[in-house]
């Protein structure tokens with residue numbers, strides 16, 4: 001995880017998992033705008049998800065996601081995240097849906113395709129009308145756009 005990745009995880013809500021004094025898990029939810037279907041959808045974007053290696057497969061990741069998903073459902077029109085290959089099955093098992101259409105980013109020089117991300121963006125539908133095979137464009141930031 002780079003400094004930029006960490007910066008992307010700041011400014012929203014953090015789910016922290018403690019075992020005594022030791023932090024063994026982290027996930028956060030930040031607000032972004034995703035362009036889709038002619039709308040700028042207010043999106044709860046999940047960042048910085050990780051459980052300490054020796055504490056995985058004990059339900060900790062699920063507990064953090066459950067907490068953040070509740071916030072997404074109550075406070076946003078859409079949930080979204082960019083999954084690592086390792087974590088894709090984890091999100092899919094929780095009902096997150098793989099975006100099927102082309103992805104892009106609203107860069108300072110206009111909309112640019114982000115083909116490398118096409119197979120790793122997952123969404124949690126809430127209220128916004130969605131066509132999963134349509135275009136999905138994220139707002140701009142330094143570092144990885146998604």
Ligand SMILES: CC(C)(COP(=O)(O)OP(=O)(O)OC[C@H]1O[C@@H](n2cnc3c(N)ncnc32)[C@H](O)[C@@H]1OP(=O)(O)O)[C@@H](O)C(=O)NCCC(=O)NCCS
Pocket residue numbers: 048049050051052055056057058059060061062063082083084086087089090091093
């Ligand atoms: C992804 C991650 C956060 C999952 O945390 P976790 O605490 O191990 O997950 P849980 O124990 O809550 O798993 C819940 C369910 O998700 C699924 N799941 C979790 N990890 C999985 C994996 N590696 N492969 C397949 N399914 C997985 C399973 O269905 C699991 O239930 P089960 O153990 O009863 O079969 C953890 O593996 C991790 O920190 N990975 C490294 C960092 C990373 O890739 N983060 C994601 C960035 S997008």
